[in-house]
Amino acid sequence: MSYKTVLVHLDTSARAHPRLESALQLAKRFDAHVIGLFAVYEPETRAFAIMAGTASYYEQHAATRLEQRGAIERLFHAEVKRAGVTGEWIEAHEPATHAAPHFARCADLVVASQDDPDDPESYVGDHFQETLVLSSGRPVLLLPYTGFFPSMANHPMIAWDGSREATRAVHDALPLLKTAERVSIVTIDTTQGEARDERIAGADIAACIARHGVKAEVSSSAIADETSVGELLLSRATDLGADLVVMGGYGHARWQELVLGGATRTFLASMTVPVLMSH
Structure with a gap:
């Protein structure tokens, strides 16, 4: 592709x-x-x-x-x-x-x-x-409406939560991921004391894209009560030095109102690097 x-x-x-x-x-x-x-x-x-x-x-x-x-x-x-x-x-x-x-x-x-x-x-x-x-x-x-991005997608960050939308975004971004110098996969731990899955979150999608020749580093971040998922992902993108975020776009129409997911709404309002979104 x-x-x-x-x-x-x-x-x-x-x-x-x-x-x-x-x-x-x-x-x-x-x-x-x-x-x-x-x-x-x-x-x-x-x-x-x-x-x-x-x-x-x-x-x-x-x-x-x-x-x-x-x-x-x-x-x-x-x-x-x-x-x-x-x-x-x-x-x-x-x-x-x-x-x-x-x-x-x-x-x-x-x-x-x-x-x-x-x-x-x-x-x-x-x-x-x-x-x-x-x-x-x-x-x-x-x-973003500010800044210039002459070298886009040298280091994409994948915001991974295992959803249909995130899956679509990862596969839609494969051409960019294949040409990247470095790829990071970030998951957000929202269990807050609940029993955790023994598997490393994001490991499955990392293995999947590795078969396409994309090597990715996987990390997980815990979310604080006062921090939204969108804010945490923006912060992680900055910490990692990512120049592109790949994420699912969440939302649906309810009567005449467009209802967006929290992280999607945060990125649309506050993005600091280019964002590839798929729904």
Whole structure:
């Protein structure tokens, strides 16, 4: 298995260019085709139509967005050519939360970013990242809104709890794990005095990926009462010097509400390194 199609979400935010660079870096590593999906937030035109004095504002907004779209498309084609990979540009004509999962289903890996609270252009829809992870059916590589990551996945950390989602994430990440210099598997001990399994937690998945040529170090961390699993995993990633976290994305839809697992919610809000999530 390898990544032969990488889809990168592009918008008018400041992080669009670094996100594209990360996608092209991966495309060069795996000789993959790159799809640039331009999907942004478009306000409801009817809202402007019924508000006095706002029609001209909407027209200006639309003109600015058209200019920005042209700039990012030109950048995409120039950077694809410079990287020496093949690529195609797609512009979504529906909300990003619908378009991105749809187009992602025909990709091997999806590259997106964490929302930047200081950049309004990074907002493309409510729960965009969560929806992409939970409904695309593909592994999603999420980049933090701060920092640059020129050497990604030299030391991935696998957050392992034996679940279906974690299993999916590990196998989806195998192309990256195979090319890594070092791989760490971290499990969280939540027994708190209960009888423990005599087997080493994480040993089974370590043996599994070892058959794929991936050697991994296994460690377990005990969780304190006041610390969440997500916070502990973030701390372990820092301690280990990991430059990528591989983990399951947990959540489901309940009526009109998106319910996320605690660790998933923590990472989406506070990630400090790129995170590959699968559901």
